[in-house]
Amino acid sequence: MHGPSFVYPNDVHVAWSIMIVLYPYITGLVAGAFVVSALYHVFHDHKLKPVARLALVTALCFCSCATVPLLLHLHHPERALNIMITPHQTSAMAGFGFIYSLYMLLLIVEVWLLYRPEIVEGAANAVGLKGFIFRILALGSRQITPGSQKADEWLIGVLAIIGIPAACVLHGYVGFLFGGVKANPWWSTALLPVIFLISAILSGIAALLLLYLVLCWAKKITPDADCVRSLCKYLWMSLVAAVSLELLELLHLAYEAGAEWDVLRELLTGRLAVSYGLIQVAIGSVIPFLLLPVAFRTERYAALRTFLGTVSGILILIQVFAMRWNVVIGGQMFSKSFRGFVYYNLTLDGREGLIAAIVVLTLPLLALFAASRLLPLIGDAEPHRPPEDLCKSMPLDVCTSHQ
Amino acid sequence: MSQQFSFLRDTRHLQAVALGLVVLGGGLIAARSHLIPKSFGEHGPYRGDALREIAAQQPVxxxxxxxxxxxxxxxxxxxxxxxxxxxxxxxxxNGHEHMAQAEKAAGDPSVTIEKAKPWDGDFFTKLDLFITKDRATCLSCHEKVVGMPADFRSIDVKSHLADQGAENIDSPDVCFECHTGHSPGI
Amino acid sequence: MNKSHDSAGASGCGSRPATSGLNILNQGTPCSGGGSCGGVSCGGEQRSKADSRRQFLSRATSMVFGSFALTLLPMESPETAAETPLPAPLNGGAVPAPPAASAAKPVLYGFLVDTEKCIGSGKCLSACRTENHVPDGYSRTWVERYVHFKDGTVQVDLVPETGYHESKLPIVDAALVDKAYFVPKLCNQCVDAPCNQVCPVHASFTSPEGVELIDTDHCIGCGYCVQACPYGMRYINPETNSADKCTWCYHRITKNQEPACVEACPVGARVFGRLDDPESELSKRLGATRTQVLKEHLGTHPKLHYVGLSKEVV
Structure with missing residues (x-):
């Protein structure tokens, strides 16, 4: 840029806050976790069996909280339903209500089917609040038959298959929401939906790996070596894909060096130097890129594997958060005059402040904790084998039919 | 295998869910049609009332x-x-009150129209009607600023007053020694 | 900059009546002249182009949403809606109605800014703030000053709302300057408005006269339109918590008055008028002058045209 900076007068207000960083972050975790569950349910990667159910429950817990940051962000949250009452066909955002609702519905039904044996058993045997919840969840159906199991299994498979493109739409569409803004050269690229999607898968796998290790530690179980190695492998693969795409986009912008590159270069070397260069690339990408192969190639040193997996998982979750931040906030750090920069003031309090953001991120974890009190999340992941005592109590030859 | 697959019996729970979803979906669609604002779609895909409300705002x-x-x-x-x-x-x-008084006075000669007050020096003044003989009013347009078109009559105040031999160069109404507002001349 | 304009120079005009939907019906009489406005869809080449684009978009999006959206959501399409005529605009102002020649043609407004005339007095700025009750810290219109120095640098700054006189801004040394000029900015009223395209709830809408407006009672305040406007025209109004922007003073122009900024401009740098009327000053000026629009490469097709821009103007 030549000469002093100039910012359009309305551009000093950053319209999209940290809540809009959290929203793609959370839906990304949903999409990513779902993909892991699909790897098991659809592509039958049996090494992922221990986390197959955890993956789906995680997806559900995060999905159920995905609207919270949006509602905190909307200046008229009480009118939020207008998006479904009078949706505008040409708006990328108008699809949110429908895509989100359908996806949420799909998740609920799939999780319900997956846990039906536990629910039916709980409805019969559990007491107190737990029993009450199970009896509601059972929806009046207290029997499991070999036939019903077959039907459930089939439906789970179908939902998992539908769920893959649905997860891609749910998250790719978030990328399109940004990628379709032609006014903003930092956003306006067809690559953005793909980048968002791959990085969503990345964050989902990382979150699952961490959750699995934490749950194992909490339950004093040794993590399944194959499962952890497999997760690390998928994590590394998606890391490579995500970072390649992210850098490709940057390279493309820099190489073409269009009219707006001046301001973007200054952005990257200035305001985003730390959050992009240091956190997203150096710490969040390079270190896990080096650590993960050690984790998934080690056959013997379980403690080392757990340690490296944990470190990489945390770093990758930070990487993905930084990526969302750099896209959402970074894209608003320059004025559309392309002649000056804008500051984003993250306050501590307020609807869109740091504390609210931390609460929003904690909510899905609380939901997950509540779910863990009710249902087994890890361990025996065979979805349709009812517990032993249930087999005995039931008139049907469930257990043998399934073996 | 003790029993054969029976659709009716073995998918009863799924039928319940399906029925629930159909009822829910139908309820939502019915609710939606009630929630669409009444004037929506009147002139186009938006609230017709909104157009009227905006058009009805009074000019200031x-x-x-x-x-x-x-x-x-x-x-x-x-x-x-x-x-x-x-x-x-x-x-x-803006003279809104002034015009209201004038209208009344036209029908009733006993109504007096208030005189304009002197300008209070505020460009966002709340005065309804004023007369300014303050150089600030003139200079808000005519003081030379980099960026003005070459053919616009802008002045450097000090040199202009010196050139023209103005008498009271510090007086606010110095401009009116030579110029009038409505037809300032050259 | 003088910021002391809360109820801002409303100049004792007293209370502004609340904006009531019914109000309009009781005021003035329907204008007999150029009163009849037609649908949204026609009116010149750009218009039909925009429409075919919208149709395409609607179809494309419908395909994306799939049959679900099509069957469950009877969404009003712009094409059908455009056929509903709007009641005639009201002749509430004192200005005589425009010629009646356009009985069959829809009204279509346009705007021309002549940067070669603008003197940077800022009269339009205070006028707009007063007329539209724009909160401090936000602007519906502004005037940029471009100063090209002899060393090749370009400095851009904003004209103070009460002009440069007594503004205490550092004075630019004219001896160092190659050229300098003022560029007033306001809503471009794009034919293919990206802000309208992204509004998820139809709170952004196009009036039958082609003016982009905001339904502040329907807006959810998501801020997507703020992001989508390439010209930085939109903001979330902290008083209504809804999106806001320049409307070309829709409430004035539908009463046959000029927009406030045009009314206030002492040098005729802002020209507002009807594109559909070949006899309007605007049409004549546009026909006789070489004009430009801002950020043309974005394909927004602004109805705000400029005379005398330099390539540095963004």
């Missing part, structure tokens, strides 16, 4: 045409003046 700034209805002499005075496009309101205010 007074157009010159309103002033010139009565003050036609000013119209003549300004006809050949470089100030013929300068809105009355810059130097005299």
């Amino acid at each position: 700034l007074t157009s010159d045409t309103s002033c010139l209805k009565c003050h036609d002499s000013v119209h003549e005075e300004r006809a050949e003046s470089p100030h013929k496009d300068v809105a009355c309101l810059h130097c005299h205010g």
